[in-house]
Structures are given as structure tokens and as C-alpha cells.
Amino acid sequence: MQTRTKQLWLGALETLPLVVAAFPFGIVFGAMAHANGLSFAVSVGMSSLVFAGASQFIAVTLIASAAILPVIVLTVFVVNLRQMLYSANLMHHVEHWPQPLRALLAFFLTDETFAAVTDRNNRHPGEPGLRWFYAGSAGFMYSFWQIATVLGYTLGERIPGLANWGLDVAMIVAFIGIVVPALKRRADWGCAAVAFFSALITYSWPHQSGLLFSSLLAIAVGLLLSRPGQNPEALLNE
Amino acid sequence: MNDWLLIALMAVVTFVPRYLPFALAGRVKLPATLERGLDFVPVAVLTAIIAQTTLIRGGEFDLTMGNLHAIAAAAAFVAALVTRHLFLTIAVGLLVFGGLKLLTL
Structure with a gap:
């Protein structure tokens, strides 16, 4: 139980800089969805059911340019092949997980959680409790993505230039801190x-x-x- | 267009690539070369993302001294080489970025 809680917190903590960096993008997504005429329900539905930043931006852009549905779906699929590389990279770590857990946690596989999990695996190879660390990272990222979407949709235009504050620098330096030791x-x-x-x-x-x-x-x-x-x-x- | 149909299809084509390798883990034995190739995934993908987000600012190549993201990234790179520590690297990168931001206000 103690390991479980500790790993959940660690997962969230290690993802914090990446969540800070992703937050403005969630806001921008919400504001863009609003500006392009998507309803509130559809915008939040996309963030909560698809949960993939790049896919969502591309979808909204393509909807705005009146692209037909198969084009949007195919483009989103190609963009997501990156996540397939992540998933394949983690295969050895999940092979003892029950299948429903794999399906559940796979849904939450983003750049951010992959980066945090990779860093953990590099620094503490074989340490038990990876599923809890992963869940902590994923849950944290997911919650804030939803909050950012709602904020962006409701008051996006009232926080002008948030995307230009440069908060994405947190993601850049965190990724550098993960890649270089590898x-x-x-x-x-x-x-x-x-x-x-x-x-x-x-x-x-x-x-x-x-x-x-x-x-x-x-x-x-x-x-x-x-x-x-x-x-x-x-x-x-x- | 039916928005909810689009979301459902997007959800499927997003979930399947994420789940498929997880689903097959432990059931299929990957060729040795592919296994070795997958070891390079974090370095390859994260470095590509770093390069684009650092040096392409506002849709254009920015190699000027005004690109604070690039300077912070360079500082973080040195910090990572020296300390090999994630949080120290992040701290150095953010401090450099914040400091430069204050100076250039």
C-alpha cells in the first residue's frame, strides 16, 4: 500500500514540468475549438475520449478547413504512430500486467507519460510498482488536460498570448534531462x-x-x- | 459532419496504436533487430521533438540570440551532461530561461 501511494505521487511529481508545459496547449486547444465553432461538449469530449494533443489540434484545424471525415481520421492515425513506437518500447515492462490494465493504461500513453516512465526505467531498472508510477503520471496529465480544455474554451480569449509565455520550455529542458543520461x-x-x-x-x-x-x-x-x-x-x- | 462520429473514430485510431503493442506483449517474440531498434525510441523521438520545439519558433528557424528557448536548452544540455540528474537539469534550464526573460523585459 505504501509503495503504491509513493509511486502514484512520484509519477505525478516527475510529470509536473511536462504538465506545466502542456497546460497552455490545452488552453489553446479549447480556445481554438471554440473559435472554430465546435460545441463545448464536443471539445471536452475530444479531450476526454481521444486525449492526444497533436491529434486534437490537427482535427480542429482540418474541421475548420472543411476536410472530409476519412481524411481527418487517416491523418490522426498517422500522427499516432509515434505512440505505437512508445508502446512497443514498453512491451517488456507490461508483459506481466493483466490485459484489462494494459488496455486502460495504454489509453493514457502520451509523450509526457512515456518520457517520465522512460526516465524511471533508466534510473531504477526493475524497480517494482511501475504500474502505479505510470498511473500517477497518466492521471495527473489527464486531469490537467481536461481542466485546460475547459478553461481554454470558456475564457481562452480572455488570457491573451498565454501560448506565448514560453512555458513549453519546461518540456524542452525536461526532455533534455531524460535523453542526455540515456x-x-x-x-x-x-x-x-x-x-x-x-x-x-x-x-x-x-x-x-x-x-x-x-x-x-x-x-x-x-x-x-x-x-x-x-x-x-x-x-x-x- | 457528425462530430460525435468523428470523435469515436479518432478515439479508435488513437487507442489502437497505443494498445496494440501492449496487447501483444509476452505473446509474440519480436525479431532481435526490431528489439534492438526499439531501444532507440526514447532518444530518437524525444530528440526530434526537442530539436523542433527549440529551434523552430513561430513556424520559423530561429538561430538568433533572441531565441531564449535555445539558450535555456543549451544550458540544460550542459547541466545534464555534468549532473546527469533530471531535476537539476530542469532547474538550470528554467532558471536560465527565467533570468533571460527578466533581463529582456
């Missing part, structure tokens, strides 16, 4: 370098496809650099 082998550095430059070159690609492309390219480079037999240095480090 850079151990030469292949990790190569992977990060490729992801970095490729993401900059492809930033203007539509619907975050540059992000997905860069991630896959970087993973491929990491694989090449770490292939046993071709890279004796990596072999030594493994």
Missing part, C-alpha cells in the same frame, strides 16, 4: 544527432510527418551503428 554508446549519440538534424530539415512536412520520419531514420542509424560485428566499439560497450 546517451551511453556511440550509437545513441549517432541516433540523437540524426534525429536532431533530420527533425529540423523536415519540420515543414505536413501533420508532423517529419517527426515520425526523423524518428524512424534515427532508429535505423542507431541500429546500423550498433550492429554487432560491424562496430567493435559498440560490442565492447555492450
